[in-house]
Amino acid sequence: MARRGLPVSAPAAPAAAGPAPARMAAAPSVTGVFVRLKLSLLRNGLRVSRGRTVGWCIGVTFALLYALANGAGLIALRHNEHAPAASVTVAVVLGVGWAVVPLFFFGGDDTLDPTRLTMLPLRPRPLLTALMVSSLVGVGPLVTSLIVAGAVTSVAYGAAAAVVAVPAGVLVVAFCVALSRAVAAANTRLLTSRKGRDLALLSGLFVAVGAQLANLGAQSLSDSDGLDRADSAGHVLRWIPPATAVDAVRSTGRGAYGLAVLQLAMTAAAVALVLWWWHRSLVRLMVSPDASTIAAASESAAGGRARRGSRLRLRLRLPEGRTGTVMQRQFRYMWRDPRAKAALATGLAVGLLLPLIAVVQHGSVYQCLWAAGLLGVQMYNQFGTDGSAFWVVASATADRRDAELELRGRALSVAVVALPYVTVVTVGAAVLLGQVGSLAETLGLAYAFLGALLAVGCLASVRFPYAVPRDNPFANAAPGQSGLVVLNVIGGTLTGAALCLPVLGPVLALHLTGHHGLLWLALPAGAIYGAALAALAVRFTAPRLLDRLPEILATVRASS
Structure with missing residues (x-):
């Protein structure tokens, strides 16, 4: 029995114990491989x-x-x-x-x-x-x-x-x-x-x-x-x-x-x-697992009801009808679309940075007007950012009332973000600069400027739309349409500034005549004037939007 067992057990022990440490000692380090890979x-x-x-x-x-x-x-x-x-x-x-x-x-x-x-x-x-x-x-x-x-x-x-x-x-x-x-x-x-x-x-x-x-x-x-x-x-x-x-x-x-x-x-x-x-x-x-797996999907489904509830609450805070629907769609664009998000973030950041520079350099509170200007230009080329999806808007616009509600919802989506932001930035800069006495007139001019830019943006979006390429996120317009970008931004801003003259003129007159106690009237006057300009522009532009739906669709879908 022992002789029959020896050939089986004796050679097996060295074979099991010997090569294992050798294999472990011979295992190469991956560090040198990674260094060579980096150089390659x-x-x-x-x-x-x-x-x-x-x-x-x-x-x-x-x-x-x-x-x-x-x-x-x-x-x-x-x-x-x-x-x-x-x-x-x-x-x-x-x-x-x-x-x-x-x-x-x-x-x-x-x-x-x-x-x-x-x-x-x-x-x-x-x-x-x-x-x-x-x-x-x-x-x-x-x-x-x-x-x-x-x-x-x-x-x-x-x-x-x-x-x-x-x-x-x-x-x-x-x-x-x-x-x-x-x-x-x-x-x-x-x-x-x-x-x-x-x-x-x-x-x-x-x-x-x-x-x-x-x-x-x-x-x-x-x-x-x-x-x-x-x-x-x-x-x-x-x-x-x-x-x-x-x-x-x-x-x-x-x-x-x-x-x-x-x-x-x-x-x-x-x-x-x-x-x-x-x-x-x-x-x-x-x-x-990553977000594309079933486990991650089940985790995301757990918060589905909470997200649906938040969407419902957002919907309840918006106006009824098409205006609220358009505003909700625009807010989703601002949050999800990279180009819209970048444009809005640029306006918010630079609009805050310039007043901050004024505070550090002891400048003027009037530099807060940049915040209103940079957010007001978000109204320009509203339909160009839709691209080929604008056909949904065109097919759902049957009469002048639909066109007016579409424009109103887009203008209100910009105003809802811009109005509180401009107010907070201007108030903060006035307090930090110690120029609280100029707060009322500055806010009045800012509101008037914002309303003027919203009004000009409505007209420019309908009359001078341009396509935005989807394949190049860093391009502002399709080839051959750069002139329309300049016309929208520079021409629209100058036009908006000119429309503010009915508010700016009396403010300058009160300063020159020494009636500083009446400068607080610029705040309600600027707010009412800006709101009236935006409302009139929406009503005036709605028929033209209805007439130009095919031309706008052909323009904005050119590079989508």
Whole structure:
């Protein structure tokens, strides 16, 4: 029995125990594969065309020059008293920039989408390590490293500080890269959806607003006490990662070794927290169903009754009949259509930004008229944004009454958003500027201007419509119709301003004659005049809309 069992059991033991550790030890790391994959993506992207290669080289050259200039500027501040504030501010700005960029340029980097790797047999932890190392390969990390090197050098005094500067710089770069990846992973499904495309369409607006805010900050620093305010801000920013790592170098140079250790530990803890967030997002992306699955659909069905109730409440607050239906449809366009959403967000943001500039620069409350103007122009080309769907409106418009209700609903949908917004912005700017005495006349002129633009927008939408291309979200009009855009915007705005003369003239006369106590009359006069203009324009334009339905449909569906 024993002799018969030996051939079976004896050779089996080495075969089972030997190769398993060998196979585990021979398992290759995926980090090198990901690094080579990143380099291959960069190389193959440059092979698409010569123009792309030239553009990439020019962009990289300017980016490196910018980084070297910033690093040299920070090093030049080495013996300046404002160097610590500048260094920690640069670190915080880098962190914010790395966190925000994936939200706007997610589609420009395929390596930011981890869902492309869901079919591969990769566990989250090795995948996180490989993605982290490969993310350090590229122009962005190189530019960040150059700027961070200048920041830590500007506050490094002594051999101990120079030694601490190395891990501090590594922690700053690691925090920036990990935060960028964590934000991208946490918002992958949002950024690859329709809402993500809407966000990309709004990226230009955020960049423009951010540029204006940066300009305001630069102007405030140019004042006599601007650098003192920067130092005060630096005392707060030095405790916000990754600025804590940069300030740890300064603390080491001053001999505060305990504080330096604490600041480095805070930065390391922040990096660990970001990596943990990234790891959780990767696990969720790899194993959780997305919105197109049955499980997600069942979850969305659970809130169906609540959403239907909210829609019912919205419907009850709107006027009865076709006017309320048109308003509800326009509000849905404002919320769902990327182009309408971008136009409305631009009007709201810039309409608030310009009064904010007036407050910072101690300007005039009359700059709030921009809010009324930017929202009033939303009435222009109402039918062009419908595209080929305008045939539904045309088929449902049988008489003058239907045309009037259609125009009234579109005008009221703009007024419902614009009136409270203009009121809040104007009141807030007047209070902050200390010009409450000019509030009544400013609001009166704003209401009159808004009503005039609504009136002109009704006429322009019917008389001068133009097609809006659907395949290019950044184009305002179809080819050959750019002149109509200029005619609508510039000509309509000038016409609206001219229609405000019956309100503006008496206001100027009261100012010139010194009757300032009567300026409050501009508020009710402007409100009544603006409402009357809009109502008369709707009634006057309705017959022309009825007559021009075929021409408008042929125009707006040209590029749909």
